[in-house]
Amino acid sequence: MRALLLEGGLTYRTDVPEPLLGAGEALIRLNLAGICATDLQLLNGYVGFSGVPGHEFVGVVAAVNEDKHRHWLGRRVVGSINIGCNHCETCMNQGPEHCLRRTVLGIRGKNGVFADYFSLPVDNLHVIPDDVSDREAVFTEPLAAALRVVEQLRSRPFGAVAVLGPGRLGLLIAKVLSLAGYQVTVLGRSEAALVLPRQWQLATALVAEVPDNGHDCVVDATGTPSGFAQALRILRPLGTLILKSTFSAQETIDLSKIVVAEIHVLGSRCGSFADALAVLRQKTVAVEELIDGCHALQDGLLAFEQASRRGVRKILLQPD
Structure with a gap:
């Protein structure tokens, strides 16, 4: 074959x-x-x-x-x-x-x-339900992964969440968090990267213009060591970092702020396919x-x- x-x-x-x-x-x-x-x-x-x-x-x-x-x-x-x-x-x-x-x-x-x-x-x-097309259903796995973030945050008192990385997965995470009632800001490296988030009625900002130590909760969906470093930079002491990135990195990553600022790090991976298919049927994403x-x-x-x-x-x- x-x-x-x-x-x-x-x-x-x-x-x-x-x-x-x-x-x-x-x-x-x-x-x-x-x-x-x-x-x-x-x-x-x-x-x-x-x-x-x-x-x-x-x-x-x-x-x-x-x-x-x-x-x-x-x-x-x-x-x-x-x-x-x-x-x-x-x-x-x-x-x-x-x-x-x-x-x-x-x-x-x-x-x-x-x-x-x-x-x-x-x-x-x-x-796959009959009213979900192939081009919609192919997003079931990443949408389930995005919904896992919502599930993990249910017991945490954050009203506002920054999602770093407006790419394939980051946009899905931002949208389902918004649908769940969170105040979401999508952070990107360029104005071009933020066009679609704005079309999805999501607040946006250039990450380079975001001040240090300004966010209680950040989701890193960049898939890059530099994105991880930016996420740490903008987190407040005692903030929560949700890692949605998997990457193979050769460069050194500075983890000192996690210790000094007592950052909570939460890994996030796979979610419910049944829940994702239900969202796809609703046509809300x-x-x-x-x-x-x-x-x-x-x-x-x-x-x-x-x-x-x-x-x-x-x-x-x-x-x-």
Whole structure:
């Protein structure tokens, strides 16, 4: 089958074997996939992944290996990306997201979705409602990740939140926080980067003009060490930093303010797909406005090059 393969560098291949199904898995035919910041970081050596990358997808179930799952055949689906061992205490009590033996679709020990076909456990799948298009549904995973921030802040008394990084994920985070009642300011490096946030009726500011020590809560969605440093700069002592960035960095990062100012650091990762699909059905987040291009799988190298350009938001891949 055709696939993008990461082995030292990224290549387009036509000779990659179709995945063999494990117990409880489904074979899924790709309809549409999205390139995210984590995919770009994998090319820079993040977590040392090799194989087929990609984890944001819309697909159709083409095969299952157990009769009890035949009702999934032909269903249009998205799927959560963490696959736990299903035996440890973490899996039993909290779910697979923090299982120490987990694999992660297209990121850790599990081939991903930038291919004609890929596999996932049926338990990870969610049927896409008929009134949600493929171009909307491909945002389920990043929208779920954005909603995770809302969930984590529910018990915290912040009325105002700054979101640093008006890119693919940062805009989704800012919008769902705004819908949840927070006063949100989107911070970017250029006026051009702030055009779409303003169209979404979000307050904006240039991060370089934001004074030091002025915010109680900052979400870093930049995916860069420099963004992390800016987030620390603008936080008040005893403030809360929510890290939504994963990056492979070679440069030194100064963490002294976390200690001296007693900054609370909160990591944030995956969220509920069911909640994300519900938001997509409500049409309250104009996700399709984030799409800056769509390429055939065979043009995947060009798609990655475009996705890596500054100011480009969501680039999609499709089989043909």
